[in-house]
Amino acid sequence: MNPNLIEYIKRYVNISQSEIDLFNLYLKPKIFKKKEFLLKARQTCKSRYFITKGCVRLYYIDDKGNEQITHFGIENWWITDYESLINKIPSKLFIQATENTEILELPQVIFEELCFKLPKIEKLFRKIMEKTYIASQKRLEYMFSQSGEEMFNHFITSNPEFTQRVPQYMIASYLGMTPEFISKIKKNKK
Amino acid sequence: MNPNLIEYIKRYVNISQSEIDLFNLYLKPKIFKKKEFLLKARQTCKSRYFITKGCVRLYYIDDKGNEQITHFGIENWWITDYESLINKIPSKLFIQATENTEILELPQVIFEELCFKLPKIEKLFRKIMEKTYIASQKRLEYMFSQSGEEMFNHFITSNPEFTQRVPQYMIASYLGMTPEFISKIKKNKK
Helix, strand or coil, X not given: CCHHHHHHHHHHCCCCHHHHHHHHCCCEEEEXXXXXXXXCCCCECCEEEEEEECXXXXXXXXXXXXXXXXXXXXXXXXXXXXXXXXXXXXXXXXXEECCCEEEEEXXXXXXXXXXXXXXXXXXXXXXXXXXXXXXXXXXXXXXXXXXXXXXXXXXXXXXXXXXXXXXXXXXXHHXXXXXXXXXXXXXXXX | XXXXXXXXXXXXXXXXXXXXXXXXXXXXXXXXXXXXXXXXXXXXXXXXXXXXXXXXXXXXXXXXXXXEEEEXXXXXXXXXXXHXXXXXXXXXXXXXXXXXXXXXXXXHHHHHHHHHHCHHHHHHHHXXXXXXXXXXXHHHHHHHHCCHHHHHHHHHHHCHHHHHHCCHHHHHHHCCCCHHHHHHHHHHHC
């Protein structure tokens, strides 16, 4: 198994080598070239993805035809469209590689079987979901309480590598701003 | 055990009467009068709460001294401050009963033991977290894509009973609006 995923799992649950080996049987390594899609809108999302290399973005097309980025994912993050995966409904989201990306795919169809064989994986994903939810709550709180400029500064301070890896217009979309607004903030800083 | 909680659990996992009885041993019934606090800011949240009767609000005091409501909870909802509970840090939130409220408290200190004895409860809370996360993502999406008026109309259509049970200024706070803005929307409707 990918050493980063082993380290990741061990942060949440005590797991033995034989259990890691069993979990590994359920993971399918896949490679996506930059701009390739892991998922397209109207498809039903069928897997959770652990990113071992690269970067992806999750976005939807809004009523006005604009791309609205909801999330990014980089190395050592699990990403999926939970609404489509759990409710088994067509996704509104596109998941697209913004760099050449390598992932480990955990298909939902075998997820319950895995949890049955290895209850620690159930615990792992319960804890991952709690952390993911906490992050989403903090994001909501920032949207309530911070100005656009504060949100941008908070984002680049908390996620310095994104500003190197992701074009500015994508960061603008994630923060619900126009690229022009971000250019203005940066200009004011100078 | 409260029949609504049994029904709630059965929506997520297959559970026997003896397992329900075991789970029930971990739950403490509590009563809060209207305006009483389940949690105050600076306390560390130590439990998950299942509401059997009544209504609570979760809110924080922002930099300007205003109350910002982050969530409501009514019958058959689990609520807690996940950030404080999971990270074992002082809460920024107040959890206050907005009606006379009855809850079942599941203390975190015995939660892991319960999950060990009853792995189905681990599964239950993994699934609850997924649904809770999906709801928070939809809320974020509405904040991105809807106007204030659309958000208000969507809220009252999706949660008709809240408008009966919760004062208008609390709904305004939850939606990040002023009470005056909501009065204006209502006036325009007429």
